[in-house]
Amino acid sequence: MPDEGLPAGSTRDALVAELKRRFETEGLPEPDSDARALVCGLLDIGLTELVLDREAPVSANELEQVRAAAARRCGREPVHRILGHRPFFGLDLALSAETLEPRPDTETLVRAVLPFAKNHAAQNGGCRLLDLGTGSGAICLAVLSEVATARGVGSDISEDALRTARDNARRAGVRNRFETVKSAWFTNIEGVFDLIVSNPPYIPTGEIAGLEPEVRDFDPVAALDGGPDGLDAYRAIAARANAHLAPGGRIAVETGFDQHCAVAALFEEASFLLLERVRDFGGNDRVLVFSKSASGQ
Ligand SMILES: C[S@@+](CC[C@H](N)C(=O)[O-])C[C@H]1O[C@@H](n2cnc3c(N)ncnc32)[C@H](O)[C@@H]1O
Missing domain, CATH: 1.10.8.10 (Ubiquitin-associated (UBA) domain)
Incomplete structure (x- = not known):
């Protein structure tokens, strides 16, 4: 002071x-x-x-x-x-009580999916994007701001987060291409998407008390708590993603630095094919990209 x-x-x-x-x-x-x-x-x-x-x-x-x-x-x-706001992938995103503060590491997920989104949009005149657990809207809005013909749905269990995501879509000038749906993972999601992305909560419940106070006391617990082993959300997403992913589409998830193998195994068991493992700028495993497997097409 x-x-x-x-x-x-x-x-x-x-x-x-x-x-x-x-x-x-x-x-x-x-x-x-x-x-x-x-x-x-x-x-x-x-x-x-x-x-x-x-x-x-x-x-x-x-x-x-x-x-x-x-x-x-x-x-x-x-x-x-x-x-009350922070930069993310060139956007200025408002924050609210129930939004995670988007992290620079999550820009790795945006960078990992942008080439697919751009190619798909160029070849098909658009790209249908679903962001599960959208929070402030960070990932979806970053892609929409880079791909002018893409349209996105951001879903979350938090009304507060969805309100903030809509506000951020307005601020980013992409509100006419962004919808929100209140949904526990796929429960209220309808339709098929070319690209599904998610940065779900992935901290094991027992580790939350030991986090830095900046995270533990100020990020919403629903954005952090991934259940006993941190993998609850990946299980829920992998179990139902196949029905909502278009043939030839991609699903990409952010993971904790030590979760790549476990999360890859969950999606492979659900008949997805691992295409890419991506590290963040700190050299940590951060993003996994999958397609439907040949049999899952
Ligand atoms: C780690 S935060 C990610 C927020 C944002 N996508 C980002 O990357 O900054 C996880 C988000 O998932 C939401 N969430 C938690 N449980 C959920 C559930 N069962 N269904 C849908 N969203 C959920 C939280 O409210 C939170 O917004």
Whole structure:
């Protein structure tokens, strides 16, 4: 927090330095980037502007807002939850109480399916996409924003998440190609899709209490809890995906770093063919891509 002595009219630089000191004292893992991200977000400026206009004065109102936000960050609330939105694959996504904060690792899933979505759309004039457990809409909206003729359905058990996903579709300019369905996995899903994607909850229940407070206390538990072994959602999805995947289509799922083998086995048992295993930028196993097997066509 800028200390009580930091007066209105202090520079942006002084404000960032003060926040950084406070976050260091609190033992936060990334004090410098958190301080910059909070100041930029609250002052509605980019990092470049922060650097170029470092001597610009901060108003009393801005100081007060930053002070309140810094106190929340010291309570371990993540920066983007405090700001209420975060970037994902070039989009600016609003967050709400029941949406997971989309992670950079999930961009790996978007990158893994985009070539298929683009090719399919080019050859067939469109691509029908289903995003199971859409949350903020991150994966589906990223694909729709890249593939102008694709249409998407985002499903979730949370009404709050679906409302936020629709709002994000409007913000991304793809609302006319995005529908939402309240559904426990495939329960209320109708029709057939060329591409099914999901980043389901995959943390084993017993590991949730040991997660970082930023995740444990601020991401919704329904977005994290994958059941006793973390694989409940994959079982539910694999069991019913075949009926909703078009011949020649793809299903791609994000997994935990140590779940590739178990999840691949579940889908292979459900007669899918593993086409690709993809690692994230940290080198961890992250995404599996399947098609129907020859017999499942
Ligand atoms: C890990 S989050 C992923 C959110 C978003 N797709 C992303 O990648 O940022 C999992 C999502 O699945 C939803 N979910 C949990 N259980 C579900 C169920 N039984 N049926 C449908 N969605 C469910 C949660 O509400 C949450 O939005």
